Amino acid sequence: MRIHFENALENLKKEIIKLGGMVEDNVKDAVRSFLERDKALAQDIIKRDDEIDQMEIAIEEECLKILALYHPVASDLRFVIVVLKINNDLERIGDLAVNIAKKSRWLAEREQPVDLSDVYRKMAAKTTAMLKEALDSLVKRDPILADAVIAADKEVNKMKRQIRKLVISAYGSGTNNPSEMMFRYYAVARNLENIADLATSIAEEVIYLETGKIIRHSHLINELKE
Amino acid sequence: MEKEIVKNPIITCENVDIFYGNVKAIDALSLKVDRQKVTTLIGPSGCGKSTFLRALNRMNDFIESFRISGRILLEGEDIYGPQTDPVQIRLRVGMVFQSPNPFPKSIFENIALGPRLNGYKGDLEELVVSSLKRAYLWDEVKDKLKENAYSLSGGQQQRLCIARAIAMQPDVLLMDEPTSALDPISTAKIEELILELQEKYTIVIVTHNMQQASRIGSYTAFFYQGRLIEFDKTSKIFTSPSEKMTEEYITGRFG
Numbered sequence: 001m002r003i004h005f006e007n008a009l010e011n012l013k014k015e016i017i018k019l020g021g022m023v024e025d026n027v028k029d030a031v032r033s034f035l036e037r038d039k040a041l042a043q044d045i046i047k048r049d050d051e052i053d054q055m056e057i058a059i060e061e062e063c064l065k066i067l068a069l070y071h072p073v074a075s076d077l078r079f080v081i082v083v084l085k086i087n088n089d090l091e092r093i094g095d096l097a098v099n100i101a102k103k104s105r106w107l108a109e110r111e112q113p114v115d116l117s118d119v120y121r122k123m124a125a126k127t128t129a130m131l132k133e134a135l136d137s138l139v140k141r142d143p144i145l146a147d148a149v150i151a152a153d154k155e156v157n158k159m160k161r162q163i164r165k166l167v168i169s170a171y172g173s174g175t176n177n178p179s180e181m182m183f184r185y186y187a188v189a190r191n192l193e194n195i196a197d198l199a200t201s202i203a204e205e206v207i208y209l210e211t212g213k214i215i216r217h218s219h220l221i222n223e224l225k226e
Numbered sequence: 227m228e229k230e231i232v233k234n235p236i237i238t239c240e241n242v243d244i245f246y247g248n249v250k251a252i253d254a255l256s257l258k259v260d261r262q263k264v265t266t267l268i269g270p271s272g273c274g275k276s277t278f279l280r281a282l283n284r285m286n287d288f289i290e291s292f293r294i295s296g297r298i299l300l301e302g303e304d305i306y307g308p309q310t311d312p313v314q315i316r317l318r319v320g321m322v323f324q325s326p327n328p329f330p331k332s333i334f335e336n337i338a339l340g341p342r343l344n345g346y347k348g349d350l351e352e353l354v355v356s357s358l359k360r361a362y363l364w365d366e367v368k369d370k371l372k373e374n375a376y377s378l379s380g381g382q383q384q385r386l387c388i389a390r391a392i393a394m395q396p397d398v399l400l401m402d403e404p405t406s407a408l409d410p411i412s413t414a415k416i417e418e419l420i421l422e423l424q425e426k427y428t429i430v431i432v433t434h435n436m437q438q439a440s441r442i443g444s445y446t447a448f449f450y451q452g453r454l455i456e457f458d459k460t461s462k463i464f465t466s467p468s469e470k471m472t473e474e475y476i477t478g479r480f481g
């Protein structure tokens with residue numbers, strides 16, 4: 001029994017890591033399509049999201065099957081629950097990558113009146129690094145790494161506020177369609193921020209998985225380090 | 227190790243050692259049993275669950291080589307104290323065994339016998355009816371109270387034994403693997419019954435069925451080689467136990 005069960009868990013782990021890789025690729029490409037104004041790439045991301053959605057459903061079904069068949073307890077139970085949640089987070093990150101791609105597609109067709117790519121590049125680098133490390137912390141079951149991801153979230157929030165200011169001052173004074181342009185351009189920063197939030201939630205779930213402590217909405221991290 | 231999670235203990239064990247001759251079966255056990263809650267005892271075969279359970283109502287007294295030290299307090303009274311009458315303890319702390327063991331008498335007599343022998347002053351018939359009802363057996367046996375208890379199914383016999391224990395109006399009910407000889411439907415009925423009974427009684431139950439322990443327990447104690455390894459709320463034990471050994475046992479990785 002334990003052997004079948006362990007195989008099922010091992011398989012589940014492989015699947016969620018695979019999904020994580022697909023989502024990570026889509027986020028990176030979405031960022032690239034935005035920065036490089038690449039319409040074809042943006043189109044490709046939107047198409048690839050279907051695979052992510054299908055995989056999310058398959059993983060959820062697998063989790064439910066394991067819960068029903070094996071009645072896992074303790075760390076096994078936490079693992080299945082955490083996979084369920086991370087699965088959901090990843091699917092939402094996939095959607096955010098699509099949102100970015102859609103904006104890239106729209107923006108690529110229009111002349112860019114101002115270039116903030118340096119700040120955006122920095123924010124995107126930080127966000128994708130957070131996502132990568134959150135997934136690494138799951139693979140390595142490393143709560144310290146997860147903790148670093150959670151700490152990085154503040155910086156991304158700060159970058160978003162900075163971009164907000166820059167966008168407003170750049171577009172604030174009368175281009176031909178400022179508000180529409182401003183809205184879409186800035187929305188990319190908001191999408192990146194949401195991705196960072198979801199990476200943070202993945203990291204929090206890894207900490208729960210490893211320690212049994214729910215740290216969402218709280219400041220137990222320091223206590224944990226002691 | 228023990229946190230103050232039991233707020234209203236009916237039984238308090240302090241540093242209990244139990245020996246069979248020279249063999250130590252329970253080692254420095256301290257544990258509190260919460261009032262009107264279900265405490266489940268789990269652990270591998272031979273770890274001392276039954277030994278401990280039987281110590282709670284002095285059933286071990288019948289074993290020649292049995293020796294105990296430390297204190298077990300029932301409502302603050304040392305049940306092994308020099309003034310304590312073991313018969314009185316067994317009235318207050320009832321027991322239900324692994325395989326149903328009704329007397330070879332009528333269903334009615336199975337319930338009425340104990341109270342009658344103990345000089346029960348009230349209405350015996352009423353006591354029999356209320357005990358059978360409380361054990362959710364009444365509807366199934368009300369038309370055949372005169373029939374021999376052995377005519378009942380195994381699951382019904384076990385509920386009859388629970389009704390018999392209840393009729394003595396105990397405070398605590400001890401159960402040693404009460405469903406291990408029963409089919410899933412009878413098991414489910416007994417589990418339901420145990421959950422209902424905690425409204426009135428404190429229940430301590432030994433089980434080898436992890437799912438049963440998690441379904442019915444409020445608290446769970448994990449024993450290993452005579453020692454209490456971990457005691458906590460059942461929900462805590464089955465989601466994130468503190469001890470690695472508990473984790474390995476309940477997830478089936480043991481050994």
Ligand SMILES: Nc1ncnc2c1ncn2[C@@H]1O[C@H](COP(=O)(O)OP(=O)(O)OP(=O)(O)O)[C@@H](O)[C@H]1O
Nearest residue numbers: 246251269270271272273274275276277278289291
């Ligand atoms: N009457 C007895 N005389 C001598 N040793 C005993 C006696 N009863 C139990 N033991 C020993 O005490 C230890 C604990 O036994 P106990 O029956 O309490 O374990 P248990 O946890 O209930 O096991 P199981 O799950 O198999 O019922 C074992 O080593 C057992 O051999």
Ligand SMILES: [Mg+2]
Nearest residue numbers: 275276277432
């Ligand atoms: Mg036993």
